[in-house]
Amino acid sequence: MKTESARFELCAGLGSQLPPADVPEIALVGRSNVGKSSLINRLLQRKALARTSNTPGKTATINFYRCDTLRLVDLPGYGYAKVSGAERQRWDELIQAYFDGKRPLALVLQLLDVRHPITRDDETMLRYLTESGLPFSIVLTKTDKLNKTQLEQQKAYFLQQAAVYPGVKVFPFSALSGAGAEEIRAQVVAAAEQDT
Numbered sequence: 067m068k069t070e071s072a073r074f075e076l077c078a079g080l081g082s083q084l085p086p087a088d089v090p091e092i093a094l095v096g097r098s099n100v101g102k103s104s105l106i107n108r109l110l111q112r113k114a115l116a117r118t119s120n121t122p123g124k125t126a127t128i129n130f131y132r133c134d135t136l137r138l139v140d141l142p143g144y145g146y147a148k149v150s151g152a153e154r155q156r157w158d159e160l161i162q163a164y165f166d167g168k169r170p171l172a173l174v175l176q177l178l179d180v181r182h183p184i185t186r187d188d189e190t191m192l193r194y195l196t197e198s199g200l201p202f203s204i205v206l207t208k209t210d211k212l213n214k215t216q217l218e219q220q221k222a223y224f225l226q227q228a229a230v231y232p233g234v235k236v237f238p239f240s241a242l243s244g245a246g247a248e249e250i251r252a253q254v255v256a257a258a259e260q261d262t
């Protein structure tokens with residue numbers, strides 16, 4: 067992955083604004099604030115190409131980042147309680163338009179905060195990915211926030227949870243230290259190549 071060539075490509079607030087589905091895409095999904103934009107920055111070796119924030123619900127559009135012949139797709143986070151009904155409906159429609167858009171989805175990265183149990187929203191997403199037959203991997207974010215013992219415990223918990231999804235890989239990751247980024251990048255590149 068030649069990250070020097072990475073650039074922000076486009077942001078879509080409506081299904082009609084999605085770019086032509088012409089290169090393999092890697093989509094990031096997960097709860098609001100789980101670390102999607104931070105992972106994109108790490109994968110592309112940029113400090114702030116994707117905007118990150120302490121305020122959940124920051125990314126309310128689908129943001130596309132282009133690197134070589136693949137796209138990283140930052141989807142709006144789910145599970146943020148404070149958004150209005152109308153806003154939530156727009157998000158739902160936007161995400162549906164993306165997943166229904168017959169796009170060349172090479173891989174979905176499902177992000178889960180390593181510190182917390184899987185939520186109902188996470189489960190809904192995981193079930194959706196499974197039922198749609200989409201290839202996906204799990205990324206456990208914010209591993210730097212746990213000590214070694216806690217981290218081992220949580221990894222064991224997630225590996226057990228992931229066992230119901232055959233063949234799904236689990237990548238522990240820290241945006242702070244960069245731990246795990248190399249492995250995820252390799253998986254992204256391999257998935258995109260397979261899809262080309």
Ligand SMILES: Nc1nc2c(ncn2[C@@H]2O[C@H](COP(=O)(O)OP(=O)(O)OP(=O)(O)O)[C@@H](O)[C@H]2O)c(=O)[nH]1
Nearest residue numbers: 099100101102103104118119123124125143208241
């Ligand atoms: N310590 C630590 N903080 C992290 C990590 N990943 C993300 N954060 C922090 O968590 C907050 C949310 O990160 P974002 O990358 O903006 O999360 P997001 O999933 O894009 O959030 P939305 O756009 O709201 O859906 C920011 O303050 C980040 O700095 C990590 O691995 N370690």
Ligand SMILES: [Mg+2]
Nearest residue numbers: 102103124125
């Ligand atoms: Mg974001």
